[in-house]
Ligand SMILES: *[C@@H]1O[C@H](CO)[C@@H](O)[C@H](O)[C@H]1NC(C)=O
C-alpha cells in the first residue's frame with residue numbers, strides 16, 4: 001500500500017497544477033491542469049480531481065492548460081497558400097506559401113530571381129527569400145534564376161583547347177580547338193630530309209653578302225628584306241641559309257618547281273618512315289636515344305608529350321625535330337650519327353639502331369645529293385653554285 005501511495009504522490013506532483021478558489025470550502029486548491037487537446041470542464045474540489053474534456057471540432061489546445069474552452073482554429077489559408085497541416089485538437093491550422101513564394105507581411109511573394117552575373121547562394125524557402133551573390137572571379141551566371149548558382153568558367157586548357165574569348169561574370173569562357181597544327185597534331189616543322197637537303201646547300205665558308213645573293217637567286221615569291229634581317233639577327237651564319245630555305249619553301253609550296261622537289265622529298269621521307277616505323281620504341285628507349293644526343297637535351301616531359309601526340313612512326317622524327325629547335329644551330333643528322341655510336345652501351349635494342357643507321361646513310365646518300373643538285377642547279381641556276389664556289 002505504502003509503495004503505491006508514494007508512487008501516486010510523485011505522479012501527482014509531476015503534473016502541472018493551477019490554483020483554484022473552491023467556493024464550497026473557501027480554500028485555495030491545487031488543481032491538475034488539462035493536457036493538450038482538452039480543456040477544463042470542471043475544476044477540482046476538495047474531493048474530486050479536475051475534469052477535462054476534448055476540444056470540439058475546429059478547436060484546439062496546444063499546451064497543458066486550465067482554460068474553460070479551447071481556442072478556435074482561426075487561421076485561414078489565403079490565396080497563394082495551401083494547407084500544410086489541417087487543424088486538429090492540439091494544433092491550429094498551418095498554411096504555407098505555394099512553391100516559389102515566401103511569406104512577407106502576410107503576402108506570399110515570389111522568390112527573387114538572381115539576375116545574370118549573380119548566383120543563388122541560398123535558395124528561398126516558404127519563409128525566406130532567395131539570397132543572391134555576385135559571381136566571384138572565375139565564375140559566371142548567364143541566366144535569371146531563383147535556383148541556379150554561379151557556374152565555374154569552362155577550363156579550356158583542361159580540354160586541350162585555347163581560350164577564344166575570356167569569360168566574365170555573365171559569360172562562360174569560349175574555347176576553341178587549337179587549329180595550330182603543331183599543337184594539335186604531331187607537328188614536325190622541318191623533316192630530316194628537308195634538313196639534309198638544305199644543309200647540302202650551306203657553303204662551308206660564307207661571305208658577308210652571300211645570303212642576299214642566294215635570296216636573289218631563288219625563284220618564286222621573294223623573301224622580303226624584313227624576314228632576311230630577322231633571320232640574320234636570330235641565327236648563326238650556318239643556320240641562316242637553312243632558315244631562309246625553310247621560309248622560301250613555305251612561301252612557294254604551290255609552285256610547280258617547288259612541288260616537284262617536294263615530291264622527291266616525300267619519297268625520301270617515306271623511306272625514312274619505312275626504316276623508323278618498325279622501331280616501336282618505349283618511353284625508356286626514346287629517353288635513352290635523346291640523352292645520347294649532344295647539346296641541349298629534350299626534356300622528359302616533351303618526350304611524354306610527343307608520345308601522346310605523335311603516331312609511333314613519327315615519334316623519333318618529332319623528338320629529333322625538338323632537339324633541332326633546342327639546338328638551333330646544330331645539325332640533327334650529325335647529332336644522330338654521334339648518338340648512335342653511344343647507344344649500344346645502354347642495351348638499346350639492336351633493330352632500331354640499325355634502322356636509324358640506315359636513315360643516316362640515306363640522308364648522306366648520293367640520292368640526296370641528286371636532289372640537292374636538282375634544287376640548286378636546275379631550279380635556281382648557277383647563282384648559288386657561284387656563291388658556293390666563291391665561298392669555298
Ligand atoms: C495534430 O497534428 C500534429 C502535426 O501533424 C501532430 O503532431 C499531432 O499529433 C496531432 N494531434 C493529434 C491529437 O492527433
Ligand SMILES: *[C@@H]1O[C@H](CO)[C@@H](O)[C@H](O)[C@H]1NC(C)=O
Pocket residue numbers: 142143172
Ligand atoms: C548560358 O551559357 C551556356 C554555356 O555557355 C549556354 O549553353 C547557354 O545557351 C547560355 N544561355 C543563355 C541564356 O545565354
Ligand SMILES: *[C@@H]1O[C@H](CO)[C@@H](O)[C@H](O)[C@H]1NC(C)=O
Pocket residue numbers: 138155157158
Ligand atoms: C585548368 O586545368 C588545368 C589542368 O587540369 C589546371 O592546371 C588549371 O589550374 C585549371 N585552371 C583553372 C582556372 O581551374
Ligand SMILES: *[C@@H]1O[C@H](CO)[C@@H](O)[C@H](O)[C@H]1NC(C)=O
Pocket residue numbers: 280
Ligand atoms: C608496339 O609495341 C606494342 C607493345 O609492346 C604493341 O602492342 C604494338 O602492336 C607494337 N606496334 C608495332 C607497330 O609493332
